[in-house]
Amino acid sequence: MKKGILLLAAALVLxxxxxxxxxxxxxxxxxxxxxxxxxxxxxxxxxxxxxxVRYLTFxxxxxxxxxxxxxxxxxxxxxxxxxxKSEDPCVLDEENGPxxxxxxxxxxxxxxxxxxxHAESVALLRYSLKDHTKEKLHTYRNITLVKKMILADxxxxxxxxxxxxxxxxxxxNGYYNSGEILTCFDLAENTESVIWDKGAVEFGVWESxxxxxxxxxxxxxxxxxxxxxxxxxxxxxxxxxxxxSFAMCGEDRYVYSAVENSYNNSCVxxxxxxxxxxxxxxxxEVGAGGNIKFSNGRLCFIDAAPQSATFGQLIIADIxxxxxxxxxxxxSLASTEILSLVPGSLGFSLVAEQLEPEEFxxxxxxxxxxxxxxxxxxxxxxxxxxxxxxxxxPLNDIDGVEEYLNDCFPFIRDAMTDENGxxxxxxxxxxxxxxxxxxxxxxxxxxxxxxxxxxDEFTEALLKAQASGLTCFIDPNYYSSLLIDGYLSRxxxxxxxxxxxxxxxxxxxxFKNEAFDMSGGSAAEAAFKRFGAALADGRLEDIAFxxxxxxxxxxxxxxxxxxxxxxxxxxxxxxSAVCTFICVNPFAENLQDALDYISLLAKTLHNDEExxxxxxxxxxxxxxxxxxxxxxxxxxxxxxNCPNEVYANAFYDYxxxxxxxxxxxxxxxxxxxxxxxx
Amino acid sequence: MKKHxxxxxxxxxxxxxxxxxxxxxxxxxxxxxxxxxxxxxQFRRNFVWFDNYxxxxxxxxxxxxxxxxxxxxxxxxxILMVLALVISLALSYGIKWVRKTRFAFVLPMVIPTxxxxxxxxxxxxxxxxxxxxxxxxxxxxxxxxxxxxxxxxTSIEGSVFEAARLDGANSLILHxxxxxxxxxxxxxxxxxxxxVNSFKIFKESYLFYGxxxxxxxxxxxxxxxxxxFLKLDYQSLxxxxxxxSILVFGxxxxxxxxxxxxxx
Numbered sequence: 001m002k003k004g005i006l007l008l009a010a011a012l013v014l015x016x017x018x019x020x021x022x023x024x025x026x027x028x029x030x031x032x033x034x035x036x037x038x039x040x041x042x043x044x045x046x047x048x049x050x051x052x053v054r055y056l057t058f059x060x061x062x063x064x065x066x067x068x069x070x071x072x073x074x075x076x077x078x079x080x081x082x083x084x085k086s087e088d089p090c091v092l093d094e095e096n097g098p099x100x101x102x103x104x105x106x107x108x109x110x111x112x113x114x115x116x117x118h119a120e121s122v123a124l125l126r127y128s129l130k131d132h133t134k135e136k137l138h139t140y141r142n143i144t145l146v147k148k149m150i151l152a153d154x155x156x157x158x159x160x161x162x163x164x165x166x167x168x169x170x171x172x173n174g175y176y177n178s179g180e181i182l183t184c185f186d187l188a189e190n191t192e193s194v195i196w197d198k199g200a201v202e203f204g205v206w207e208s209x210x211x212x213x214x215x216x217x218x219x220x221x222x223x224x225x226x227x228x229x230x231x232x233x234x235x236x237x238x239x240x241x242x243x244x245s246f247a248m249c250g251e252d253r254y255v256y257s258a259v260e261n262s263y264n265n266s267c268v269x270x271x272x273x274x275x276x277x278x279x280x281x282x283x284x285e286v287g288a289g290g291n292i293k294f295s296n297g298r299l300c301f302i303d304a305a306p307q308s309a310t311f312g313q314l315i316i317a318d319i320x321x322x323x324x325x326x327x328x329x330x331x332s333l334a335s336t337e338i339l340s341l342v343p344g345s346l347g348f349s350l351v352a353e354q355l356e357p358e359e360f361x362x363x364x365x366x367x368x369x370x371x372x373x374x375x376x377x378x379x380x381x382x383x384x385x386x387x388x389x390x391x392x393x394p395l396n397d398i399d400g401v402e403e404y405l406n407d408c409f410p411f412i413r414d415a416m417t418d419e420n421g422x423x424x425x426x427x428x429x430x431x432x433x434x435x436x437x438x439x440x441x442x443x444x445x446x447x448x449x450x451x452x453x454x455x456d457e458f459t460e461a462l463l464k465a466q467a468s469g470l471t472c473f474i475d476p477n478y479y480s481s482l483l484i485d486g487y488l489s490r491x492x493x494x495x496x497x498x499x500x501x502x503x504x505x506x507x508x509x510x511f512k513n514e515a516f517d518m519s520g521g522s523a524a525e526a527a528f529k530r531f532g533a534a535l536a537d538g539r540l541e542d543i544a545f546x547x548x549x550x551x552x553x554x555x556x557x558x559x560x561x562x563x564x565x566x567x568x569x570x571x572x573x574x575x576s577a578v579c580t581f582i583c584v585n586p587f588a589e590n591l592q593d594a595l596d597y598i599s600l601l602a603k604t605l606h607n608d609e610e611x612x613x614x615x616x617x618x619x620x621x622x623x624x625x626x627x628x629x630x631x632x633x634x635x636x637x638x639x640x641n642c643p644n645e646v647y648a649n650a651f652y653d654y655x656x657x658x659x660x661x662x663x664x665x666x667x668x669x670x671x672x673x674x675x676x677x678x
Numbered sequence: 679m680k681k682h683x684x685x686x687x688x689x690x691x692x693x694x695x696x697x698x699x700x701x702x703x704x705x706x707x708x709x710x711x712x713x714x715x716x717x718x719x720q721f722r723r724n725f726v727w728f729d730n731y732x733x734x735x736x737x738x739x740x741x742x743x744x745x746x747x748x749x750x751x752x753x754x755x756x757i758l759m760v761l762a763l764v765i766s767l768a769l770s771y772g773i774k775w776v777r778k779t780r781f782a783f784v785l786p787m788v789i790p791t792x793x794x795x796x797x798x799x800x801x802x803x804x805x806x807x808x809x810x811x812x813x814x815x816x817x818x819x820x821x822x823x824x825x826x827x828x829x830x831x832t833s834i835e836g837s838v839f840e841a842a843r844l845d846g847a848n849s850l851i852l853h854x855x856x857x858x859x860x861x862x863x864x865x866x867x868x869x870x871x872x873x874v875n876s877f878k879i880f881k882e883s884y885l886f887y888g889x890x891x892x893x894x895x896x897x898x899x900x901x902x903x904x905x906x907f908l909k910l911d912y913q914s915l916x917x918x919x920x921x922x923s924i925l926v927f928g929x930x931x932x933x934x935x936x937x938x939x940x941x942x
Binding site: 357358361362364365367381382384385386389391392586645646649670671674675677678 | 719720721737738739740888889890891894897902905906907908909910911912914
């Protein structure tokens, strides 16, 4: 009997032990960047299994002589460099060549635009690094732009644009065929063939199998092509959306980068042809960009959005730790935010979906167990009720949450805690408005952006700056909404003396002020054009002042020693902030995994030096700029706003003189009262 | 007897899918909504019994929406019924110009709501009263009312009238003693259908005003429920839904009661 009980107890212990999944590996910790080449403008590359990289550049941007012009058309010298700098760079082409290449030992293959028989064509060239000889192998008559090329099985596969294929198969139901085709050039037989011409988007190669990602009128799909036998598989429907780049990293696993990748695009996503589920692989702070190639556990790619001034950094990252990751640990996340704001998956298969507010409310209220996590912001009209109605799993006892919240700014901590002391959500990111100004030029023009600046002083300063030819822009709609949000953070009625003053101020001193008048030839328009050009060219140093709110903007301006931060001038002395947060569905099907994810996320966010929610960051001690940023955030307040819809229509009718002030206030107040009291 | 029972069983079996469908898609969800109206929220689930009802019945916006919904029933439905009756009679009697325009009456049933609202917005620039919504409701529902009432009128056998005329009945007697009693059930049914449809005028109203907060005169129960749904206030939503269903049930039962009294 005792033996039986012991056996039963042992079995129970085993069962319980097996039930609790091990925490997923912290993929963020294991995928380290090995090398970054930031001093060259890389446009194409190839690398072998030993990690040897050869890459194509336009030359350094500072070397102006690398560029020449003929008949107004730029001619670029394509320069090939070796990763280890053991070889001198050699000029491959002085023509305006399609920026692509692939390599096989000391042989480099690359395409080049040529004009043959009075027609534009693309030539395939071979360059020997041993004897520096160049040979034309083939002329493609039907393609104009080479998007990607891979050498495999002694064949060159090329994804390129075929103008004749443009629009083929379109039926007017929204399907768009950009005309890309996948071709194969057999180096042994010197023959060209078309592998796929039905909506090819991307492709990758694993051994002799091509995996093609394409789309037709019914959506995106994968199809494989066996280069040895010439056989095609059936179409396998899988919608990754529009992707930037794609590479195979195993027999059935692939990595890709897309617009919808999370971590602000600082990751690639792994998927499988046979398994369900996807895994985001965060790669430090870089944005995984175009032309991904994989070899021997390493990923090499060109960063599409580098922080430095170079066009494209070449980055090699070791992702071997993620190659055998479990893709079956699903977490489903519903979001009202764009998916690029969704935090990283941290080793889980995080399937995120952006929903309209109505759909989101339905998902939350229906207690749909299919949704494990909900991501929304304090701007969403229902966020206050979500907090008050207890539509969350309390996160108080989740490992790492308390430590993270304790280090967050107090107003964030308060907003994440309900009246019963339950932590109802985890803050993921913060947008806080601040006036970023150039202290040098401001001083020269006699502008004084103090912490106590009033809105009327601010509009005067804007006028003065425009007259002085400074580069600046303040959006009247945005600034007005900040002023009204500031008012609503402390009031529940529009029918007050102070709001009447505010409304008149907005109308006369903002919308009817020449400082915001964008009509042709005005000083404001000229300042705005200068502002737009400076932004487009990345000349942030030229911008005298603007209102910024994103972490990326704060980081970008921090590089300049004379940039300073101040609160946005308002009437109510606080900086309105918008917090994005994540909460757990108490009825989630994968509740334990969701809580494990929250624990990992809390720890990751806690240690994230870029996270604006955390008040104790070492960066705040490093400069006056960051000290000012801390002060601005510290004075922030999260307001669970009423939607702009409540007052927007009447407000613009008032601004457009279709309503009197009394009518506007009566209408806005009626709606606000209904919103607050129904 | 045995054969009769077998027939009964067959009838019950035929009813079963319908009963299951009604239970799954109507009764069970309704019971759940009823349950939600009695608890503090659907996550903590503490019973508060009638607190939500007291809160809702004392909420001025619920009362405003209730008043507006009842006004729509009291004003627009009778007008709709009278118009539909007159046009149906004209169609039954074969009045030429009415017959020629009969297509126009069913047109609102086939035109998409968004198109109707577009026309309405161009015609009714002034939205200081609920008149556009009342007219929109009448125009949109008159087609189905005419179809039902005309079918009722034309289904009366001509021989019944002929027999009455032979017995010396004049036009007034024919109407009061034959036509009205024979079409009364359809009239009641059409009126009830219109009342129920009056609760479903939200989509048209929402598109017309383009906001969740229309002028006070057009703020109906659907707005109240929809806005509470968007604010995740499930208890207010559930409570007002139950109260609305009680209201509709009361109206329907009153209609049936009146009809039975009328039949006697």
